[in-house]
Amino acid sequence: MAGYNLNRFHLLVLVTWQFSIFFAVQQIFPIFLNYVPKWRCEENSTSDFKWSDMKKISYNLKENLGLLNINNKKMYFNNSEKLFYTPTDFQLYSEEYEKNCQVFNSCPENFLIFKSGEFFSAALDFKWICDNDSSYIVSIISMIQFFGVLCGTVFYGFLADHFGRKPTSFFILSFGIFFLVASAFLEDWRYLLVFRFVIGLCNGGTMVVLFAYMNELLLSEQRMALRAFVNWGNARVATTIICYLFPSWRMASIACGIFALPAIFILIIFLPESPTWLYNKKKFTEYRDALKYISSLSGDGPEPEIDNIDKNTEVNIKKVWTNKDLRQRLLVLGFMWFTASISSYTNDLNSSSINDNFFLNQILIASFIAFSKVLLGIVDLYHPNFNRRNLHHHSQTAVCICFGIVAGMLLLKYNGTFLMVFNLIGTICIEWTWDACFLCAIESMPTPIRGSAVGMCSLIARLGALMSPIIAYLSSIYAPSAYIVLSCVGFLNLISSYKWLPDTKGVDLNEVMEALEMVEGKEKDDLIVVSQPKVSPLH
CATH class of the missing domain: 1.20.1250.20 (MFS general substrate transporter like domains)
Known part of the structure; x- marks a missing residue:
């Protein structure tokens, strides 16, 4: 990536964005939360994926996380399932794995075999399978997170424009990662819906606020690198590997949250407030300090000379x-x-x-x-x-x-x-x-x-x-x-x-409005005027 003129500071920005996407990719985590493999009913099976055995694994995990006590054990296992076949049950036997609710509800748990046990999802944990509410819950857990993303994109966008990119980004990541890790300790799926909404809220903020923040810290020619080399695909691969190594939605949630933590640490320790935002808010002292800090951190030579700062055009959302x-x-x-x-x-x-x-x-x-x-x-x-x-x-x-x-x-x-x-x-x-x-x-x-x-x-x-x-x-x-x-x-x-x-x-992100005003009222093509930045502090 030498052609992008990257220095140490730019690399920190790119790494921060990649770890931020590791959190934002929680938008597709319902794929794992709702995963249910196909099943069949098989007598005297030696499979490792019996429903009764998988429930024991779930119980042991909850016990290790401190979610259950000894009084819960009978309630957890003594459901109204049958333990033995009756003559009429033999019609349930099938060589094909399929999602047949009659088989699931009628087959004894020690004879109910899943095709695989690759991942113990929330759907398996809370038994969102083949009952009256299962389809509703599986749909609503995706929709509630999606609605959170919808709200977060607008809500956090306004906050970032008013309070600044860095504090808003810090709040989004820390708040979201906390709820992601905490969701692993929930015993009631109704609370999980609330937590996934909050996570979705922060996912939406990440995709809008942090993306704008990272772009404002990079040179114009580096913006494509922000989309190309640190991307959603990398984060999705990492999330899949984490879920493979920690094949339970609870442990995977904790691991995903921990894996995204470097974004917070780098943001707090190394990244300044966006100079572009400071400039447009007329915080010129902080603007100069941010430029000097970036220059010293990049290690590319002397501090830049900063020209006299012109008045920037007043712009609000009504504009x-x-x-x-x-x-x-x-x-x-x-x-x-x-x-x-x-x-x-x-x-x-x-x-x-x-x-x-x-x-x-x-x-x-x-x-x-x-x-x-x-x-x-x-x-x-x-x-x-x-x-x-x-x-x-x-x-x-x-x-x-x-x-x-x-x-x-x-x-x-x-x-x-x-x-x-x-x-x-x-x-x-x-x-x-x-x-x-x-x-x-x-x-x-x-x-x-x-x-x-x-x-x-x-x-x-x-x-x-x-x-x-x-x-x-x-x-x-x-x-x-x-x-x-x-x-x-x-x-x-x-x-x-x-x-x-x-x-x-x-385009210089500092001068988008000025460029528009230069061409306003004139005949123009589809191209806008691209002005040179007053200072290029990030080289």
Whole structure:
């Protein structure tokens, strides 16, 4: 990554962001919380995955964590299960593993065999399987965390714009990690719902506030490195490995929380408040101090000379709606985020598993995402003319083409290898559209409202995600329908962004509003004016 002009300070910023994503990836932890393998009823089995044995493992873990006492033991095991077959029970026997609730509810626990015991999830722990409330609980635990993410993106965005990036980031990470670790000690699933909501709240803040904070600490040419080399795919691989090494949702929650702690330590000890935020809040003494500190920590020579500081333009959230260019940018960005969200979530809900092995499946998905991000970083590094508009337009075009082909294959009832290949290519390209969404949002909005604006974009994205189950359901009525909808929405997004999305690659985050004012009222192309920063303290 030599081409990115990285020094010690930049590396600290990148490492902080990667550990922050390790926490933010809790957004997909319900995959592990709700995991239930297939089962069958088998007499005199020697399997290691009997339901009765797995319940004992769960009990022992709770006892080690101090959650149970001896009086709970009878209550925990003496449920109304049968211990022996009756003649009518032999119809329950099957050689196939499947999720058959009649078998689960009727088969004795010492004869009920799971296909695997790779991970002891909350669904197994609290027995969210085949009862009247199980489907509701499994759905609500994902929805409640998702609703937390939706609220957190807006709430913490406003806090960060008002109180500063560093204190808000510290609160988000420390509060979220505390609740993540504490959730492992809960005995009642109702409290778990509350804790996962709080975790989701902090996940939303991480993706908005910390991403803006880290971008403001980097040079303009390093922003792609923040998306390419430290990324969601890496964090998802790490989370999967942690869950493999600690195959219980309780121990995995503790391990994931501990694994994310370095982000807090680096933030407290090494990172200053964002100079960009200080500059726009007219805290010029603190601004100079932050620049000098960054220069000394980077170890790249003498302190920078700081020019006279001009007055910065006053901007508040109302300015978004009164300024034509800002309003236009926010609407275009909002539709971009909506399209990326509805495409990714619908595709996830509508895609088949790559492999029957639970952990291998998760590793493969995460690895493809991580590889695609690195590939994007290499392209950006060696092709300077590959700007933000190109990134979004090429990626969105590929998504439309791939999903259009997938829809055609489903229409022809083709289910071969090429279906998976085009679906996978579309999935990778959706990840690239997300990169364009984040980078364009950060670079298009003035510093005083950057957190709030990105939060609003993220809120719009969550609305798209809420619609994705409905679109995925359409495929059960007419198989190609989901991909037809995604292709059409993507095509509309492509037209919108082609006409109105500005290219912001290399923009000085301090002077976004000034650049807008320079071109306001004039005829202009889709490109914005990119000004040079008054000082480049991070070299």
